Structures are given as C-alpha cells and as structure tokens.
Amino acid sequence: MTRGVDLAVQGAEKRDAGRGIARLSNATMQTLGVLSGDTIVIEGERETVAKVWPGGEDGAVKVDAGTRQNASVKIGDTVTVREEDVDDADSVMVSLPNTPEVTNADLADYVKRRLLQRPIQIGDSVSLSDTGVEARVESTSPETVVRVVDETRVTVQTGSRKLKSSQGSSGGQRRRGSGSSSGSPSSSSDVEEQLGGATSRPTADGPKTDVTYEDIGGLDEELELIREMVELPLSEPDLFRRLGVDPPRGVLLHGPPGTGKTLIAKAVANEVSANFFTISGPEVVSKYKGDSEEKIREKFAEARQNSPAILFIDEIDSIAGERDDDADMENRVVAQLLTELDGMSGREEVIVIGATNRVDSIDPALRRGGRFDREIEIGVPNEEGRREILDVHTLGMPLDDDVDLDRLAERTHGFVGADIRTLSTEAAMSALRRYRHERDEDPDTPLTVTRADFEAAMAA
Ligand code: ADP
Numbered sequence: 001m002t003r004g005v006d007l008a009v010q011g012a013e014k015r016d017a018g019r020g021i022a023r024l025s026n027a028t029m030q031t032l033g034v035l036s037g038d039t040i041v042i043e044g045e046r047e048t049v050a051k052v053w054p055g056g057e058d059g060a061v062k063v064d065a066g067t068r069q070n071a072s073v074k075i076g077d078t079v080t081v082r083e084e085d086v087d088d089a090d091s092v093m094v095s096l097p098n099t100p101e102v103t104n105a106d107l108a109d110y111v112k113r114r115l116l117q118r119p120i121q122i123g124d125s126v127s128l129s130d131t132g133v134e135a136r137v138e139s140t141s142p143e144t145v146v147r148v149v150d151e152t153r154v155t156v157q158t159g160s161r162k163l164k165s166s167q168g169s170s171g172g173q174r175r176r177g178s179g180s181s182s183g184s185p186s187s188s189s190d191v192e193e194q195l196g197g198a199t200s201r202p203t204a205d206g207p208k209t210d211v212t213y214e215d216i217g218g219l220d221e222e223l224e225l226i227r228e229m230v231e232l233p234l235s236e237p238d239l240f241r242r243l244g245v246d247p248p249r250g251v252l253l254h255g256p257p258g259t260g261k262t263l264i265a266k267a268v269a270n271e272v273s274a275n276f277f278t279i280s281g282p283e284v285v286s287k288y289k290g291d292s293e294e295k296i297r298e299k300f301a302e303a304r305q306n307s308p309a310i311l312f313i314d315e316i317d318s319i320a321g322e323r324d325d326d327a328d329m330e331n332r333v334v335a336q337l338l339t340e341l342d343g344m345s346g347r348e349e350v351i352v353i354g355a356t357n358r359v360d361s362i363d364p365a366l367r368r369g370g371r372f373d374r375e376i377e378i379g380v381p382n383e384e385g386r387r388e389i390l391d392v393h394t395l396g397m398p399l400d401d402d403v404d405l406d407r408l409a410e411r412t413h414g415f416v417g418a419d420i421r422t423l424s425t426e427a428a429m430s431a432l433r434r435y436r437h438e439r440d441e442d443p444d445t446p447l448t449v450t451r452a453d454f455e456a457a458m459a460a
Helices: 026-032 065-071 107-115 189-195 220-235 237-243 261-271 281-286 292-305 328-343 383-394 405-411 417-441 451-459
Strands: 005-011 021-024 039-043 047-054 060-063 078-084 091-095 125-127 134-141 153-158 161-164 250-254 275-280 309-314 350-356 374-377
Touching (some): 005 065, 107 134, 292 328
Parallel strands (some): 005 060, 250 374
Antiparallel strands (some): 091 134
16 A cells, blocks of 8 residues: 555535545556545545546645545645545445435435445545435445445435335436436435425525535636635634735625625635625615614624624625715615724634625725725626536436536526526426326336426426
C-alpha cells in the first residue's frame, strides 16, 4: 500500500453530485498508485471512502457535499488520501434516520440500486435523492470498506421496521446525473413519493441551511465572486486584521426573481458553516409596521450573537426604495438599516447579503460608502446554464431514455431557475399520474419520467 497524500478539498462539479466519487489529477493517481474506479480513503476529521475518477487538479481532490460531510471537512481544508482495498459486501444494513416509517417492500431494492458499486463503510451517510434523504450505513459484512454488488443482501431500517432487498436481480442500476439515464424498472411510486424523488426539499429559514454548491446550476463565475467576498472574512478574519484592513461586510445581489439569489446565499452559508438569518423586506415594512426598525435591529443582533453568520436581506428594495420625503416611516426604516450596516465593524464575522430585483430603485445611500462592498448581477441563465439547472432538478428522477435534456435546454429560452424547477416538478407529476393509471393494467409498468411528460409540462 502506498503512503497517503495530502490534498486540498475542492467542491465537485454538478454532474458528480451525489455519486460518491473523488476526482484526482493523473499525477496524483500515479503517486497513489490508483486507477479510475479504484477506492480511496479520505481522511479529514473523520474518515470516508470514495471511488476515484480522473479530472481533478494537482494537489487537490474534488468531492461532493455528502462526501465532505462524511469526512467532516469543508472546501479548502486539507485531507489525507490513500488507496484502499474494497471487498464485495455479503450484507449491508442502512437506516433512514429522517424518514417516517416506510412500509413499502420495494424500498430495500430501491436503496440497493442507489448504493450499487459504491464503496461504503460503517458510519457513512449516502444521499439517496436530491431531497436530502440519506441512508446511514449501520453495519456491513465483512466489516471493512465494502462495495454493494448484486449478491449483497441490503436491509433497510425505517422506524421499527426492517426491509430486505432481493438478491442478485438488480437489473435497474442507473447512474445519476447523466443526461439520458435509463429508467429503474421496479421502483414503486410509493417509494419515489415517500423519498420525494421529484419534489425539492424544503429550504427552511433556520440557523443552518442544507443547500450546497451542487444544488446551483450555472452561475459559476458569480458564485466564485461571492465566495471570495464571503468565505475568507468568515473563515479567516485574522488575515484581514493582520493586513490592517476591514474585511468585506456585504454583497448586493441583483437580478430577476427566481434566478437563484436566495439559493446562493444559503449555499454559501452552508459551505462555510455559518448560521443563516433572513430579513424579508416586504415583511418588515408591512407585517411589522411600526416595529420595523426594531425588527431590523433584532435581526442584526441575532446574527451577531450567532456568528459566524450570514444575514440575507431579501427584496431589500422594499425597505430601502428611494426615500420619499413624505414617507416618514420608510425614512426611519432606511435610516435604521444604514445605521446597522455602518455599525458593522467587519470584526463580527457577519456578512450581509442583500438581494433585489430592482437595483435601480434602491436608495442611493445604500449603494454608497462601502455599505455593500460589491454588487453582483445574477442574470437569466443562458442555454448552458439552463442545461446545468436541468441536471440539478432531474438528478433524483428516473428519466426515460427518450428525454433529451440538451434539447430541453435549447427550448427553454427565457426560463429562470425557478421556472426550470417548476417544469421538472410538473413533468414528474405527469409521470406519476400516468403511472398510477397504467399500473392498474400492468403492475410491472416502470415509473419513469418521459419526453411526453416534459412536453405536457411545457404545454401547461
Ligand atoms: P431568487 O432569490 O433569485 O428570487 P431563488 O433562489 O429563491 O430565486 O430561486 C427559487 C428556486 O428556483 C430555488 O429554490 C431553486 O429550486 C430554483 N433555482 C433558481 N435558480 C437556480 C439555479 N441557478 N440552479 C438551480 N435551481 C435554481
């Protein structure tokens, strides 16, 4: 066995999300003595395993959010990577911690298909769909790094129930993320429904978010700019102090609704392990009428007390629309916001991300004087962006071979991310309706989302 190599952690590309692979450069693969498809151990604060794939950079390893979580590392951390032998598993038991008790007998088969050929070890969590449903590996036989194969017996625990997979009959293996993957023949609608194959996971406004960079289609350059502004001040505030400059305090994102401004803010918060707080502009000025200033003050205080934190101010234009001489209340609210922004020393590890659809209607005072250090436009995606967003939103779907995502990207000119998400969900709903109907005649009918489903969704 070769010695381990220290590598810097980078995020995976979207097409790799959820696949449990690690991209390495050819040189690194040579040093480690591994080939594509081999298994490596990634040692961060914890240890996890992944399958090697080419296409990384020298000195770095690209892994997705799930693998980073299993290794307990963030982007930019250093991990030690070494080759590892992997055994075929006789049996594997996983639990679905955040899933209500599922009684469907196909569940174990479904889980097995998602795990097939993936190296896993006890303690790993493996994402099963883009809804955040995770399977935790409780036990394996043998108790080494193992790979689930056709012969493996997979047991799934939900609630108090144990469900067993069938052995040696996994015709339905499919890969995630590739444009036209084949359907998974026996996946039952109940399983998909209960695991939420088509719907998106809720994005609750809590202190922590679970959105990752891989959930964002396109916007690579914009994301890079934002990360530059946010990650260093939150993760290494000392660097700025040593340089004698104030770290950046805020970023203003502007662009049409549904382009991913909120999504980016949440993903950045998650990736730097910052707490996430939201001020909704319209809510502050209407719901808390009279108490608007107080509400703003409170939110800033809350973020400061829970730093490192990102404070997201959605539709900031509704708070800080150009001041009207008559509107006394509005003036006071804007003044309060300016006071809070100016009062931030940059030492508190709080970054404000403002978002607006109408950058021109924002009070100029807010755009002056270093209140927001940078303004970044989040525009309507082009064809390539739409293709990536389609990938993100169809990742957990059993797509039929006849679905051509390239062609869909071409045909959805003018769609923003939110539109593409709706389109994907509608297509999945169409598939479900069709399936429930066809299943009565033929119980073996596959549940797949077809080209016709997307056509129906486009026409809706
Ligand atoms: P905004 O804040 O710009 O109005 P959101 O970030 O709230 O838009 O987007 C709404 C939803 O649309 C997101 O939760 C996501 O499902 C989808 N979406 C928007 N942009 C993208 C994108 N670039 N990639 C993937 N999904 C997106």
